[in-house]
Amino acid sequence: MTHIEDPALIESPDRPVVPMNDLSRAISRDRVALSGALANVLDSGHVVMGPNHDAFQQELGAYLNLDHVLGVASGTDALELAIKAVMPKGRNVVVTAANAGGYTSTAALRAGFVVRYADVDSDSLCLSATSVQSSLTADVGVLVVTHLYGNLTDITTLVEMCHASGIRVVEDCAQAIGARRNGRVAGSFGDIAATSFYPTKNLGAIGDGGAVLTNNQKHADTVKQLRQYGWSSKYQAELPGGMNSRLDELQAAFLRSRIPQLDGLNGRRRAIIARYTEASAGGPLQVMPAVGEHHVGHLAVARSSRRTELRAALVRQGVQTDIHFPYPDYKQPGFRPVSQSLPVTELASSEIFSLPCFPELTEGEVDRVCNAIGTLI
Ligand SMILES: Cc1ncc(COP(=O)(O)O)c(C=O)c1O
Numbered sequence: 001m002t003h004i005e006d007p008a009l010i011e012s013p014d015r016p017v018v019p020m021n022d023l024s025r026a027i028s029r030d031r032v033a034l035s036g037a038l039a040n041v042l043d044s045g046h047v048v049m050g051p052n053h054d055a056f057q058q059e060l061g062a063y064l065n066l067d068h069v070l071g072v073a074s075g076t077d078a079l080e081l082a083i084k085a086v087m088p089k090g091r092n093v094v095v096t097a098a099n100a101g102g103y104t105s106t107a108a109l110r111a112g113f114v115v116r117y118a119d120v121d122s123d124s125l126c127l128s129a130t131s132v133q134s135s136l137t138a139d140v141g142v143l144v145v146t147h148l149y150g151n152l153t154d155i156t157t158l159v160e161m162c163h164a165s166g167i168r169v170v171e172d173c174a175q176a177i178g179a180r181r182n183g184r185v186a187g188s189f190g191d192i193a194a195t196s197f198y199p200t201k202n203l204g205a206i207g208d209g210g211a212v213l214t215n216n217q218k219h220a221d222t223v224k225q226l227r228q229y230g231w232s233s234k235y236q237a238e239l240p241g242g243m244n245s246r247l248d249e250l251q252a253a254f255l256r257s258r259i260p261q262l263d264g265l266n267g268r269r270r271a272i273i274a275r276y277t278e279a280s281a282g283g284p285l286q287v288m289p290a291v292g293e294h295h296v297g298h299l300a301v302a303r304s305s306r307r308t309e310l311r312a313a314l315v316r317q318g319v320q321t322d323i324h325f326p327y328p329d330y331k332q333p334g335f336r337p338v339s340q341s342l343p344v345t346e347l348a349s350s351e352i353f354s355l356p357c358f359p360e361l362t363e364g365e366v367d368r369v370c371n372a373i374g375t376l377i
Helices: 023-029 031-044 051-064 075-086 103-110 129-135 156-164 217-226 249-280 307-316 343-351 363-374
Strands: 068-072 093-097 114-118 140-146 168-172 192-196 210-214 231-233 300-303 352-355
Touching (some): 023 031, 031 051, 068 075, 068 217, 075 103, 075 140, 075 168, 075 192, 075 210, 075 217, 093 103, 103 114, 103 140, 114 129, 129 156, 156 168, 210 217, 249 300, 249 363, 307 352, 343 352
Parallel strands (some): 093 114, 168 192
Antiparallel strands (some): 068 210, 192 210, 300 352
């Protein structure tokens, strides 16, 4: 995660900084379990595709109630593999949002497909049936829906609409692992899903990692082959587009030890955002709500047309902030975009910013952020 380089944020004993994140706290909380996991891997002698990898796939599958969880090396790899596995023959366009950090663009371009951007809904900042409708032409094979900020967006209509046109739906659950709507988890609505275990994610590793999720046996078999060189069996490269993307034993063992905590930690994130929502009532900040089990509070996102000024005021009070995400994908040369302008995406990218939100924030720190929000006029 990035940090604001601002001299006003230099910590002093009388004014400690409330950070955007501090991974050392979760590591120290989980130290005994993580050390046990490390010892278990060292003792086993297996380093990739061993017993911890298999057990993790099973345990996360059981937690999510999904048939197939396939460990891979990162969330971006998971997106690439998922898109490749479901792209219908004869189509080559991926439609997605331009406000979700560019991970889908990276993955789809690496897979050799064309990316087209649709605007997002002005409340959820996620794709909706209305916002994508005009983009779903006959060459579109895949729609990637990101459950942004932890919000399992209601994609039932989107999925119906796509399936009626032979378009497959990939859910990006990297920010929404554990989110549920009417008993169904994020990742179970589309054809396939991708997630990330980047250390700051709600279920984070101590390094990189990711997974592809699906209930579809055929898609799972394709991903299994593609994540290991396209092999059907050892050294037999059957499928084109294979890569080496494996979740190593250490990360799998660390992640196994953290699954049981996930629901509790997601609840803590929601509680922090609820405090910020309360503190911002009547003031110049609108904090996006994170209420109910469909939202796992990955980020506490606020909006204001006076973003620069308000962020500076928060920084002066020792509160770090960040922007997720500042540049629409179609404005980034690295994604070889065609020129376009999406009004909801653009307005949001000029107004949004994130407040500190991770489960290990102390109550004192949450109070400090709330007090700082309360001084904004
Ligand atoms: C929404 C979203 N998708 C995909 C990714 C990519 O995951 P990774 O960093 O593991 O490649 C991330 C985070 O980094 C993300 O926030």
